[in-house]
Amino acid sequence: MMVCWLGLVMFMMLSVILYFLSVYFLWKNLEIMMEWEILSLNSLSIEMAVMLDWVSLMFTSFVFFISSMIIIYSSEYMADDKFISRFIYIVILFVLSMMVVILSSNLVFVLLGWDGLGLVSYLLVIYYQNVKSSNAGMLTALSNRVGDASILLSIMLMMDLGSWNYLMVGGIKESFLGMLIVMAAMTKSAQIPFSAWLPAAMAAPTPVSSLVHSSTLVTAGVYLLFRFSDLLVEISSGFLYISLATMFMAGLGANYEFDLKKIIALSTLSQLGMMMVIFYLGDKNLAFFHLLMHALFKALLFMCAGVIIHSIGGFQDIRFMGGLVQSFPVCCVCFSVSSLSLCGLPFLSGFYSKDLIAEFLSSTMEGCVIYFVFFLSVGLTVSYSVRLIFHVFVGRSSSLSLIYSNESGLNLMLSSMVLMSVLVISGGSVLMWLGFCTPYFMVLPQIMKLMVFLVICVGVFLGYEIYYFKASSMSDSLNFYNSSMFVSGMWNMPFLSTSSLNSLFLSAGKLYMENMDFGWIEYYGSKGLFSFISGWVSCLQMMMRNHLKFYLLLLWGLFLVLILLFIV
Known part of the structure; x- marks a missing residue:
């Protein structure tokens, strides 16, 4: 327990200090580069490089804050675990590996943090030592090794420069290096065809899922693209369709899924696809803004799911839930806030980034297919969020037991969730005022301005209809068994990633x-x-x-x- 409180105090203090430091760097437009030479071989210099600007400091601040909340959350969630100190140490090591990725501008040291994320994530996924966890951990580790190999090849290409600093990428064959960086980002952020490991990683404890899916493992790929954005001008058009397909596949599959944690995992996959779509369209600052907002409400969403699973005996199937609003009022409020922020409801934090992303895509007009699939995916996000709220909190009870647990005795978990929900409500507006020196001003026709609101309304209606259809006519749903299995199985992606290749x-x-x-x-x-x-x-x-x-x-x-x- 002492380890948890020390980690909470240390990470919270670092988060506050780095946040105000990032605001100062943004105000003064400062960038600091520090290098320490470790080894010199002829013209090749191996250096430890640290890049301090408002982007790295702001992201580090968010990671430390979310980690501090999850550490104090874990102290109560994992209270019955014999080796809780070891669990906290592994989580701290996971956060420090992410710090190396964020702060380092040298590709060799980025690889050290990148490999650290892969190794520690494997240890966390197999934490519950059973066959399912072992298979999920091996799939996660082997999928991420493809990205590690891509970074190794990138290091080989950058040897001609005499330095591996990514600020000196102008003198090499940029297209091939950009392809390797995109490949590394696709494996870490689980884009098609590497999407199977993300839902499989739900075998880890729920606090780990909250940390992984909000601000550490899966966001490392998007952050790497942000740093190498100058290389990706020529090759971004082809990868745009892959990210769009990932976004659509995850949103459609979440409407057919019944596992609570897997629905939220597919939601993460959909939002990662959205970040990469807007990144490939040319606005990296907006993608980074949505990355920060997504970290807040996705961490809160997993924490709420953990409270429910922890309290009702370990069930994760939403068909065995329902009517939990009376037993879990605080959790229901926090869950609804995070879900509505995910949907982009005004004026929560997700609205400030998702509405800007939708309007920016409407103003670019890359094509009717991109426009249609993007807004359809946004509607599917609203649909599975509303379906999840009805299944878990609002609908009729389908529990196997007539006795529900309640929120009493979960003070630390609820306190961390309430503090996170405050930031989910107010964080978007604060960062919007601070982060963009020049306000975004989109001039669009009236129908395109109202398109986001129309899609949200259609998504609410569709989510209720899917819930009512599944709940009232299970026999009729068997007529769509094959199509349901194909869609909920992520277009056979897990089978193609495991059995067919093994x-x-x-x-x-x-x-x-x-x-x-x-x-x-x-x-x-x-x-x-x-x-x-x-x-x-x-x-x-x-x-x-x-x-x-x-x-x-x-x-x-x-x-x-x-x-x-x-x-x-």
């Missing part, structure tokens, strides 16, 4: 290991060479151990040779 690569690996590694390479390699020289080595060892005898024998032989020569 058999091929594992069979090829077994064949290579038996015939090459244990076969020809072993025979002509180290083992064969050892067998060849072992006989000579034994002779040399015998001579060294009996050197006096060999010396006398050689003298006797030499004497005989001389006698024979003399006689001849």
Whole structure:
């Protein structure tokens, strides 16, 4: 418990200090670059570089604040765990790895933090030691290794510059480096075809899910794109459609899902797709703004889900919930605030970023397909949020037990949630006034201005209809079983990422290991060479151990040779 309070105090103080420091840097338009040379090899210098500007300081402040809330939340959520101190230490290590990614401007040190995120996330996903957690952790680790390999290739490309600082990327082949950076960001932010690991990572404890999906692991990819934004001008058009498809797939799948945590995970996937769409359209500041707002309300959403799961006996299926508003009034208010902020309801924090994103996309008009799919995905976001609220809080009770737990005895968890909800309500407006020196002024036709409001209304109606259809006519829903399984299964993405690929690569690996590694390479390699020289080595060892005898024998032989020569 002492570790939790120390982590809370330390992270909260750092968050407040860094927030006001970021506001000062923004006001003065300051940027500070610090470098320490670690090793120098000819013209290549290995340096530890730290980049301090208002972006890195603001993001660091948000990460520290959310981490402090989750640490004090975990002290009560994981109170029955024997190894809670070890859990808190792993969470702190996770946050520090994210700090390395945020503050470092050297790609080698970014890789250290990047690998740290992957390793510690694996430890957290397998924290509940069972088969499901093990499979989910392996899928998460192996998916992220693709991004690690991309960063390694990027480091190789940047060696010609004599430095790995991403501020010096102008003198190399920018298109290929940009492709590698985008590939790394896609794996970390779970874009298609790497989307399967994000819902699978829900095997981790709920406080870990809250931290991962709000401000650490999945946001590292978007932040890396933000830092390398100058490289992505030429190649962004093709990846725009991938992010748009990810956004649509996650929003559609969440309307068919019944697992509470997986619905919120698919919501994270949809919002990451939205950030990347607006990033590829050319407004990185707006994508970063939505990244910060999303961190607030998504952390609160997972914390509310954790209270419900913790209190009703570990159930995560929303079909076994319903009517919880009387037993969980504070949790219901916080859950509704975060869900409505996710939908973009005025004037919560999500409204300030999502409304600007929708109007910016309307003003660019890249094409009718992009416009239609984007607004359809926004409507699906509202739909699954309303469906979730009806299933969990407002609808009729479907519990297996007539006795509900309540919120009594959860003071620390509720206190952290209430503090987070205050920022979810007011954080968007404050950051909007501070972050944008020049206000966004979108001139659009009236129908396009009202499109967001119309989509929200249609989404509310659709979410209620899906809830009513699923709740009242389960037999009719079986007629759509195949399509429901396809959509809720993320377009067969988990199957394509695991079963279909594992058999091929594992069979090829077994064949290579038996015939090459244990076969020809072993025979002509180290083992064969050892067998060849072992006989000579034994002779040399015998001579060294009996050197006096060999010396006398050689003298006797030499004497005989001389006698024979003399006689001849």
